Amino acid sequence: MSPKHSREFLTVQQHILLQQHEKAPGASGQFSWLLSGITIAAKIIADRVRRLGLFSLSGAAGAENVQGEAQQKLDVFANDILLRTLGMRDSVAILASEENEEPIVCNVGGGGHYVVLFDPLDGSSNIDCNVGVGTIFSILRCDGEGRGVGGESAVLQRGAQQVAAGYIFYGSAVSLAYTTGSGVHLFTLDNAIGAFVLTQEHVRIPQRGGIYSVNEANSLSFPEGYRRFLEWAKSKEAGPYSSRYVGSMVADIHRTLLKGGVFFYPPTAKAPEGKLRLMYEANPMAMILEQAGGLAFVGGDRRRILEVEPRSLHQRTPLIMGSPEDVERVVAFL
Numbered sequence: 001m002s003p004k005h006s007r008e009f010l011t012v013q014q015h016i017l018l019q020q021h022e023k024a025p026g027a028s029g030q031f032s033w034l035l036s037g038i039t040i041a042a043k044i045i046a047d048r049v050r051r052l053g054l055f056s057l058s059g060a061a062g063a064e065n066v067q068g069e070a071q072q073k074l075d076v077f078a079n080d081i082l083l084r085t086l087g088m089r090d091s092v093a094i095l096a097s098e099e100n101e102e103p104i105v106c107n108v109g110g111g112g113h114y115v116v117l118f119d120p121l122d123g124s125s126n127i128d129c130n131v132g133v134g135t136i137f138s139i140l141r142c143d144g145e146g147r148g149v150g151g152e153s154a155v156l157q158r159g160a161q162q163v164a165a166g167y168i169f170y171g172s173a174v175s176l177a178y179t180t181g182s183g184v185h186l187f188t189l190d191n192a193i194g195a196f197v198l199t200q201e202h203v204r205i206p207q208r209g210g211i212y213s214v215n216e217a218n219s220l221s222f223p224e225g226y227r228r229f230l231e232w233a234k235s236k237e238a239g240p241y242s243s244r245y246v247g248s249m250v251a252d253i254h255r256t257l258l259k260g261g262v263f264f265y266p267p268t269a270k271a272p273e274g275k276l277r278l279m280y281e282a283n284p285m286a287m288i289l290e291q292a293g294g295l296a297f298v299g300g301d302r303r304r305i306l307e308v309e310p311r312s313l314h315q316r317t318p319l320i321m322g323s324p325e326d327v328e329r330v331v332a333f334l
């Protein structure tokens with residue numbers, strides 16, 4: 001295989017460029033430059049996560065985010081890093097973060113074509129006890145279909161409009177998964193060379209994983225169908241299923257992508273609209289899982305997460321996503 005096409009030691013930047021040449025030969029390279037902003041931030045965040053206790057970055061920041069959740073110091077650090085590295089990219093017009101009430105308008109009129117939405121450190125409440133956390137990102141174009149750059153209309157687009165989505169999982173290894181609509185590709189951070197190196201192309205989720213992932217402590221307030229699924233999943237007829245729940249969406253979705261199964265967060269008494277955010281958690285993860293051959297629904301109506309018309313930046317949604325057979329099982333009980 002000629003060096004040009006060798007897949008060994010392919011970094012995520014090289015992979016994006018290859019993808020763009022294959023998909024859009026005339027591409028300006030703006031997109032891969034934008035993505036490099038995310039990977040630079042990810043390397044800095046990964047370093048701090050790895051050495052958390054040494055930077056007195058553990059613990060609460062003493063403030064709350066727009067969700068009314070106690071901000072962890074590392075949430076604030078990760079958010080600042082992403083705002084800084086992405087804000088410098090000319091191709092970025094608007095940034096929207098879980099940690100900021102309003103979108104931040106960057107290079108409007110200066111050639112900014114993309115909206116980048118992100119959850120800078122998902123699962124951060126687990127960070128002090130060394131549980132895996134992650135960064136989730138979603139990328140939209142904001143100069144198409146008469147979208148007024150800077151207006152909320154530029155940000156509030158259906159998940160199906162995403163041009164790219166992905167996550168970085170700060171786990172036992174630092175893994176990056178991304179898709180631009182041509183499959184899901186996995187990279188591992190190689191600290192020896194300071195780059196995310198390709199580990200798996202065109203990842204396919206198993207048709208069935210026999211694993212359910214949900215916070216069962218909330219099950220008494222789940223709609224009835226979810227409770228009936230959980231009873232069935234524990235029965236001999238079902239196998240039975242295994243239960244795996246980390247409480248960090250990135251960790252639970254990464255496992256689901258690789259091992260199969262179904263991750264769901266139903267409406268609960270405490271979170272009648274569901275807990276997870278549509279724009280920067282559910283949408284990017286739904287794009288990743290659908291691109292890997294999985295399903296991602298709001299609930300028993302089989303409405304795709306990616307088809308939900310957003311009303312507000314921080315709106316929440318119930319969700320059921322993962323292997324087709326496992327998702328359909330849950331839906332059948334609903």
Ligand code: P6P
Pocket residue numbers: 122123124125215247248249250252275276
């Ligand atoms: P619960 C973390 O706080 C998070 O936003 C997701 O990463 C995770 O999947 C979910 O909330 C966990 O919520 O209610 O089970 O603790």
